Amino acid sequence: MKKTLPLVLVFVMVLSLLAGCGKSSITSGTSKTEQANASDNSSESTSSGEQELVDGRFTKTRKITVEVYDRGNEGGSKPEDNFYTDFIKEGVLRDHNIEVEFIPVPRWTEVDHLNNMLAAGEAPDICVTYSYPTIQAYANMGGVIDLAPYLEEYKPLLTNLWELLTDENIYYDQDPVTGTIWALEARLVRTQRINTFVREDWLKKLNMAEPTTLEEFENMLFAFKNNAKLLLGDDADKMIPFSISFDIGWRANNLLVSFVPDNVTDKELFIYGFDDRQIEWPGVKEGVRKLNEWYNAGLIWKDFALYKEGDTTEDNLIKAGYVGSFMHNWDYPYRDGENGIHGTLQRMIGPEAAFIAIDPFQNNAGKHKKVTSSTVDRKVFFPSTNKEPVASLLYLDWISKFENRKFLQIGEEGVTHEVLADGTIKLLSATGEKIMNSPNNLDYTITINGLELGDPSLTARSLALGYPGVDARYIERALYVGANDGFTPKKFNVGEIKAEEGMGQVLKEKRDVLLTKAVTCAPEEFDAVWERYFNDYLDAGGRAIQEERKLKFEQFYE
């Protein structure tokens, strides 16, 4: 007996282990179905929740989790636990009796993280992403709550949210047939997208005026190249007249779009509108040909194609002063204070060194047409695991309330901003506890992106002062040029385009390959290369998307 006992014990141990894991897999399965059921029965739970709401405040404390981007910035604070999250947590608990917990998600791999969290049933109750197709894909799998019935029922409680987003943003993604709303579109305050920047001090050194046409711009690039010795001295061989990255569609967008004929119709822009770099638009090919000419003339940074997303090599070249011009986000050189491009140039090269925004590219009608953003920004959605959709909406309402978002955007007087004599708000760069991890704390104000102080002129003046260490005239210029003749392709609400499902990343890669190959090939091969890789883009799904868009457009708008 003594000898059989251990055997029995071993047997029991193995069995219990097996049973244990078997059970866990079963329970995880049922918990998921329960969650799905919970979302199905959400209408019931809301009616019971209604009774617990008194003046927008829950009688019993509710708990929600909220996604927050983790940018991992140097010297920053913990995104889920800092001065500003405390402000939000205290406020939401006080006003609505809702406990808030922030879930940090890395900014640059957010979709991957969301996938994992959703699949594990652990996604935050309030999720934020820039990618609507991702939300649509989740929704198709039954992973997202339809907001339409909640918005309808609780509209009176959501006045702040409505005031900020307006019907336009709230119903932006509503399906025209089913009426579902999978996500709310946050408000984008400034619609400037991309600007062209040149070294102001180089122009002065070469006695050149700011270029006002493509031809003058090209001449300027040649002038930079030919005067490298004068401009860079011993570093002349490092001269880069024009710099781009692998993301040519963004980094040369204003140039490319200036080749689009002026009489292009809204319908065409819609049909060819899948790619947010406008690669499919008519005329863009000729713009890329121009870049190919520049590349082969040695005007463009030779190694650009080797560096990937997030690599700082190009930025470092710009900061080191080797780069004459580039296109980027409308305020790109002025961001990041001392460590940004402007700050570094001033420190390393001298107070005269600076990039200034110019507007040289005109279309065939002589207009400086450039794509500006629509007023939508991030998309906020509730995964189906969210058991507190009403509390979550109230959170969004709280965060949209003018006083609250204003405090988050400008922080404490004397620490993160000062008020000038005329009422203008001047932002200061704070360090330590009250540092903002994102400009104007945009990661916390998930329903609005961009400083907004109530009064447009006050906002504009304040914004120009919002870049510590940067002369306001650069910002004013960038703001003006970035919006000059800007246009946003018209929004047509045709519901889901089936062919787009899951294609975003694949086509994005194809687009980048196409552009990189077309810019770097020999000029005589340009047409063949374009043909080959553009067809590859179309075959991989681009054509199906265009066809479905055309069909849907004609179904709803013709």
Add this chain to the structure above:
Amino acid sequence: MKPSTAKPLPARAHKSLSYIRRYWTLYLLLVLPIAYFIIFKYIPMTYIQIAFKKYSIVQSPWEMPWADNHGFEYFIKAFSNRDFRLALRNTLMLNFLDLLVGFPAPIILALILNELPYPKFKRLTQTVAYMPHFLSWIIISGMALQLLAPTSGLINIVLNRLGFKTIPFLNDPAHWVWTYVFLGVWQSCGWNTIVYLAAITAINPELYEAAEIDGAGRFRKIWHVTLPGLRPTIITLLILSLGRILGSEFDRPYALSNNLVKDVSSVISTYVYAHGIKGLQFSLTTAVGIFQSVVNVIFLFAANALAKKFGERGIW
């Protein structure tokens, strides 16, 4: 204990049972690893069915509806996709080149190291050679950019100064393939050498003495003693490598790739990443994964059978 009145067990079964009784503690030690395999390797296999079902992020795999075409929708979709066929071709090409260049490299290095006379120098060389194994591919790709980029890379700067033309190591598909293969050799050669060096130490020194008496020189000794002594190790490792012919690591092609070489650098693992993880097409990519595993198993069995046919022991 009363003497058993039941029929005595057949001799062999009785023997093994008493064996188990005697060494039960050893079997007890086995419980944890077995549990590990069951929990982390076999239970997750139930998710293989995703390949045959329409994936939903909120349902358990048992509840998901079956895919079209008797569940084979995603296999058909993969094989009719040009990107997948391209990735398949590239995977085979890169792995085959890796095998061709990367497999003999550690054997040669082991033979050379074995011939080094000074033990201290030998040990130092060995350490230096296997260090790169501990670098991640992200770091190696960063180093590769610093060294091999066309205009800012150190090697091309030196070449240009000496009057040679720039070599497009990273931005021309044909050059990239060889850069990829040789970086792989550089990273893993020293590490893989360890196994061969261990095998060499097991060779009976008398064989060398005998060869010496017969008048064999250094190369003769390598050819007639060391290499035959290494043969079982080489065969085993070759079989294992062949079992990975369609498998693909992700870090290496992903980190070294760029838009100019996508035509050759896109492999199955990067395809799975772009389509599956980023594009949320988990069913499609699970199907691809199953295909990959099945082919690998076939190769493994074939290589093993072949080895046995040629009189080697194989791996089982």
